[in-house]
Amino acid sequence: xxxxxxxxxxxxxxxxxxxxxxxxxxxxxxxxxxxxxxxxxxxxxxxxxxxxxxxxxxxxxxxxxxxxxxxxxxxxxxxxxxxxxxxxxxxxxxxxxxxxxxxxxxxxxxxxxxxxxxxxxxxxxxxxxxxxxxxxxxxxxxxxxxxxxxxxxxxxxxxxxxxxxxxxxxxxxxxxxxxxxxxxxxxxxxxxxxxxxxxxxxxxxxxxxxxxxxxxxxxxxxxxxxxxxxxxxxxxxxxxxxxxxxxxxxxxxxxxxxxxxxxxxxxxxxxxxxxxxxxxxxxxxxxxxxxxxxxxxxxxxxxxxxxxxxxxxxxxxxxxxxxxxxxxxxxxxxxxxxxxxxxxxxxxxxxxxxxxxxxxxxxxxxxxxxxxxxxxxxxxxxxxxxxxxxxxxxxxxxxxxxxxxxxxxxxxxxxxxxxxxxxxxxxxxxxxxxxxxxxxxxxxxxxxxxxxxxxxxxxxxxxxxxxxxxxxxxxxxxxxxxxxxxxxxxxxxxxxxxxxxxxxxxxxxxxxxxxxxxxxxxxxxxxxxxxxxxxxxxxxxxxxxxxxxxxxxxxxxxxxxxxxxxxxxxxxxxxxxxxxxxxxxxxxxxxxxxxxxxxxxxxxxxxxxxxxxxxxxxxxxxxxxxxxxxxxxxxxxxxxxxxxxxxxxxxxxxxx
Amino acid sequence: xxxxxxxxxxxxxxxxxxxxxxxxxxxxxxxxxxxxxxxxxxxxxxxxxxxxxxxxxxxxxxxxxxxxxxxxxxxxxxxxxxxxxxxxxxxxxxxxxxxxxxxxxxxxxxxxxxxxxxxxxxxxxxxxxxxxxxxxxxxxxxxxxxxxxxx
Ligand SMILES: Cc1cc2nc3c(=O)[nH]c(=O)nc-3n(C[C@H](O)[C@H](O)[C@H](O)COP(=O)(O)O)c2cc1C
Ligand code: SF4
Numbered sequence: 001x002x003x004x005x006x007x008x009x010x011x012x013x014x015x016x017x018x019x020x021x022x023x024x025x026x027x028x029x030x031x032x033x034x035x036x037x038x039x040x041x042x043x044x045x046x047x048x049x050x051x052x053x054x055x056x057x058x059x060x061x062x063x064x065x066x067x068x069x070x071x072x073x074x075x076x077x078x079x080x081x082x083x084x085x086x087x088x089x090x091x092x093x094x095x096x097x098x099x100x101x102x103x104x105x106x107x108x109x110x111x112x113x114x115x116x117x118x119x120x121x122x123x124x125x126x127x128x129x130x131x132x133x134x135x136x137x138x139x140x141x142x143x144x145x146x147x148x149x150x151x152x153x154x155x156x157x158x159x160x161x162x163x164x165x166x167x168x169x170x171x172x173x174x175x176x177x178x179x180x181x182x183x184x185x186x187x188x189x190x191x192x193x194x195x196x197x198x199x200x201x202x203x204x205x206x207x208x209x210x211x212x213x214x215x216x217x218x219x220x221x222x223x224x225x226x227x228x229x230x231x232x233x234x235x236x237x238x239x240x241x242x243x244x245x246x247x248x249x250x251x252x253x254x255x256x257x258x259x260x261x262x263x264x265x266x267x268x269x270x271x272x273x274x275x276x277x278x279x280x281x282x283x284x285x286x287x288x289x290x291x292x293x294x295x296x297x298x299x300x301x302x303x304x305x306x307x308x309x310x311x312x313x314x315x316x317x318x319x320x321x322x323x324x325x326x327x328x329x330x331x332x333x334x335x336x337x338x339x340x341x342x343x344x345x346x347x348x349x350x351x352x353x354x355x356x357x358x359x360x361x362x363x364x365x366x367x368x369x370x371x372x373x374x375x376x377x378x379x380x381x382x383x384x385x386x387x388x389x390x391x392x393x394x395x396x397x398x399x400x401x402x403x404x405x406x407x408x409x410x411x412x413x414x415x416x417x418x419x420x421x422x423x424x425x426x427x428x429x430x431x432x433x434x435x436x437x438x439x440x441x442x443x444x445x446x447x448x449x450x451x452x453x454x455x456x457x458x459x460x461x462x463x464x465x466x467x468x469x470x471x472x473x474x475x476x477x478x479x480x481x482x483x484x485x486x487x488x489x490x491x492x493x494x495x496x497x498x499x500x501x502x503x504x505x506x507x508x509x510x511x512x513x514x515x516x517x518x519x520x521x522x523x524x525x526x527x528x529x530x531x532x533x534x535x536x537x538x539x540x541x542x543x544x545x546x547x548x549x550x551x552x553x554x555x556x557x558x559x560x561x562x563x564x565x566x567x568x569x570x571x572x573x574x575x576x577x578x579x580x581x582x583x584x585x586x587x588x589x590x591x592x593x594x595x596x597x598x599x600x601x602x603x604x605x606x607x608x609x610x611x612x613x614x615x616x617x618x619x620x621x622x623x624x625x626x627x628x629x630x631x632x633x634x635x636x637x638x639x640x641x642x643x644x645x646x647x648x649x650x651x652x653x654x655x656x
Numbered sequence: 657x658x659x660x661x662x663x664x665x666x667x668x669x670x671x672x673x674x675x676x677x678x679x680x681x682x683x684x685x686x687x688x689x690x691x692x693x694x695x696x697x698x699x700x701x702x703x704x705x706x707x708x709x710x711x712x713x714x715x716x717x718x719x720x721x722x723x724x725x726x727x728x729x730x731x732x733x734x735x736x737x738x739x740x741x742x743x744x745x746x747x748x749x750x751x752x753x754x755x756x757x758x759x760x761x762x763x764x765x766x767x768x769x770x771x772x773x774x775x776x777x778x779x780x781x782x783x784x785x786x787x788x789x790x791x792x793x794x795x796x797x798x799x800x801x802x803x804x805x806x807x
Pocket of ligand 1: 030031032034066067111113175176177227263274302303304306324325328356357360366
């Protein structure tokens with residue numbers, strides 16, 4: 001029987017041949033090598049096996065297993081608990097994963113990843129073609145590779161590939177993503193050698209060609225895939241031009257690789273490549289260029305291309321042959337199945353938060369904003385299991401925390417009713433989505449997905465209904481459980497009382513309810529809420545100044561997004577006055593006190609109160625003696641972010 | 657990159673140790689957490705499209721001593737021999753602009769350009785060594801710790 005999605009996306013769900021294998025569709029799971037779930041000594045952990053099992057069952061025709069480093073010294077090891085394949089002792093778990101992938105009917109590919117410039121995490125140095133120092137402080141100082149070391153390194157790659165094939169993988173992959181050893185040799189930024197491995201574009205490509213050759217000779221007729229940059233995004237600093245990248249892509253094809261995968265950017269690149277500020281589909285042109293240059297070489301592509309519809313069209317238009325997906329399947333491992341079944345509107349889209357990568361670079365296991373089970377696949381506490389006792393659950397607040405909890409609890413068999421004081425679901429997230437400068441559709445998609453899912457599940461949502469103690473007294477014994485997901489608000493008590501006539505407006509009122517403000521705006525609070533509103537107002541033509549008590553703005557913003565806000569406020573010309581205390585809110589504006597006690601007034605037509613924030617916990621004590629069980633989820637515990645709201649709501653829903 | 661590709665204006669800017677000394681004196685607090693022996697270099701890449709990893713030519717050094725940070729003129733002939741902990745690389749136009757602003761404090765402008773990645777920063781020591789030298793606070797002030805990886 002043809003499923004609706006197979007008709008809707010005929011190219012994506014078309015069977016394909018690759019290197020003698022028949023693939024169920026044209027979707028390749030792109031390596032997300034690093035999870036930091038593994039053992040420190042390179043062994044794959046049970047936690048990783050459980051995650052990989054889920055990945056195997058995503059419905060992709062081809063699955064790439066995370067990149068393993070190939071050398072016993074760990075020069076190629078880029079992450080805290082990256083897996084290794086330099087010895088047969090590591091093989092049993094690799095075999096297990098190949099088995100999972102085959103059981104799911106997919107082609108299994110093993111990636112070998114030598115992190116080069118970003119490697120040597122345990123040994124205090126990294127190896128490179130030349131000793132160009134780091135531009136990010138957390139990486140290790142470089143040592144130049146001798147020719148003997150280059151030959152040894154190539155041999156180690158080939159040996160690791162041979163081991164992968166012995167483990168049952170159908171093919172192997174090497175990667176230059178995102179500035180790893182292969183990229184370091186190819187790039188004029190890091191390759192300053194004067195021997196045959198450096199200098200001209202072709203000489204810089206020699207390491208790659210020898211690597212391809214040695215691997216091909218070692219693995220016989222099994223396919224080799226290579227991931228190369230279509231653009232390094234390091235142009236500001238004299239890296240390879242796009243033309244040079246493509247010359248090297250041609251070299252790889254000439255050397256006999258079986259599939260090309262195009263990636264974009266280096267970790268230290270000054271520009272964004274995969275963040276939310278990059279529009280979906282932005283990089284497709286690089287794939288199209290590659291396909292035009294190498295029409296007969298199978299091409300995989302998917303950088304910041306989260307949408308099956310767009311991917312299907314790209315394949316139809318001949319821009320690439322396989323949609324290579326990574327983060328969208330971390331965010332929703334069911335995405336391919338949902339798309340196939342015509343349930344695309346239920347997909348939890350990757351919102352490009354980069355929470356995953358932020359955590360990796362802090363040496364922490366990665367998590368996903370949208371997928372609270374990622375990394376917890378083998379923990380029963382994170383599974384939706386039938387509730388032993390069916391309960392009547394009242395959820396107060398229809399933001400992400402409340403809705404996550406409601407959906408999980410409903411799926412477990414509880415009878416759930418959501419109460420929401422406004423006329424829409426989404427909570428404060430709606431405000432963020434509408435004022436987000438990066439890509440409004442990402443955050444809007446989260447709310448849209450909730451709307452679809454709660455409607456399909458038939459969860460009752462009472463809009464325009466704000467539970468109060470009085471109302472609760474009329475509902476006594478109608479609910480067994482109350483979940484407070486009432487979020488956070490501006491802590492006006494922590495600010496001086498606004499004088500009569502002070503043009504004060506709450507940031508959430510602007511963000512969620514569209515409250516109007518005057519031309520000259522002072523935003524009190526330079527954290528997430530204040531910045532988002534300030535940027536949006538400034539973009540709409542208001543003159544905005546941010547006043548922040550802390551030493552810096554963006555303190556509560558995630559590490560990979562701080563720079564983005566800083567860049568935006570600079571681009572928009574928003575002045576930020578930091579390290580000052582608000583002394584008065586008056587009709588004239590905001591009076592601030594500097595560290596030395598001096599005061600000045602910043603004139604404003606409107607004063608937007610955006611911080612500090614406080615949790616809305618008032619109902620807790622009111623309801624405590626009116627219901628059997630009472631819990632809280634999300635910002636009502638402590639103001640944080642979308643990730644915490646989703647994760648907490650879900651976990652609570654699994655537990656009630 | 658050849659030394660000769662650096663403009664006269666940039667050269668003069670880097671040789672103006674007295675002018676830079678005034679900037680360092682005005683920003684004493686910024687350098688206060690750094691230990692005696694910490695050294696930061698500033699070099700030119702020539703034109704805006706000059707390579708940043710292939711340098712040679714004059715270098716301005718901010719050397720931290722017990723008496724405070726001192727501006728010194730030096731020469732750069734390679735990362736290995738540079739003898740600095742951090743190396744800032746700017747193009748001639750930026751250097752000339754900074755030089756023109758020495759009297760009214762060029763540092764905020766430099767920080768802005770670092771954040772915009774118009775000025776490259778190379779770390780010539782391991783993170784642990786930099787922390788031991790007291791750089792953490794300076795990175796925070798410069799916004800460098802915001803820069804993260806993978807965007
Ligand atoms: C957490 C994480 C780890 C990754 N690790 C690797 C890797 O080890 N090797 C690799 O070639 N690509 C790696 N990638 C890149 C992805 O395969 C993919 O190219 C990139 O995320 C862009 O595609 P997307 O927009 O579908 O996520 C990683 C991506 C993420 C998010
Ligand atoms: S953490 Fe964010 S960027 Fe990473 S997969 Fe999840 S939603 Fe996407």
